[in-house]
Amino acid sequence: MPYSYSQPSTSEASWNSGEANADANWGVPEKCFCGKPVKLEVCKTGYRQGDRVYKCPMLKAEEYESRNHLIQWWDQAVTEELEKVNHKLDSALRHGQLACNHALESIRETIHLMQGEIETLKERLLAKEVEIDRLRALLSTW
Structure with missing residues (x-):
């Protein structure tokens, strides 16, 4: 039997729990x-009269408990989303930070190589x- 949001739970699922991953409706449900x-x-x-709820159209108009169809209160769905x-x-910020760190390290390495080349060119110029x-001096003596 599929998990229903209307069933009581002893622990809260989080976005990355096995329960949430198995239930593709974590967050704002579509189906x-x-x-x-x-x-x-x-x-x-009921006590939540006036509140918004995501509900399967297969449920009867006033039915808010089902083991076969999805029922999820709007506020809970938005919080999960x-x-x-x-x-x-x-995750994107961490990934972006890592990419920036990698790019900065590459730029630092390039600058270090260029500084070495500049020093070599200065020595050759001297x-x-x-x-x-x-x-x-040799030409002036002629």
Whole structure:
């Protein structure tokens, strides 16, 4: 029997728990366990009257407990969806930071190599200037 959001639980699932991964409706649901698209409705009875609920269209109008069809309160669905988005953002930031660190390390290495080449070129230029001065002195004696 599929897990239903209306069933009580002894522990809360999180976005990355096995329960949430097995249940593809973690967050804002799109489809019921039966495959039908869920609808966002307003609860008309009970202690949550006026609250919005994602509900399978196969359920009777006032039925809010089912073991075969999905029922999830809007506030819970949005909270779960925000948890997923937050995790994805954190993951992207970590990945981006790693990519930036790698790019910066590559740039530092390139700068270090270029500094070495500049020092070599300066030494060669100094040697050429010494040679030019020697040749000028030699030409002036003719």
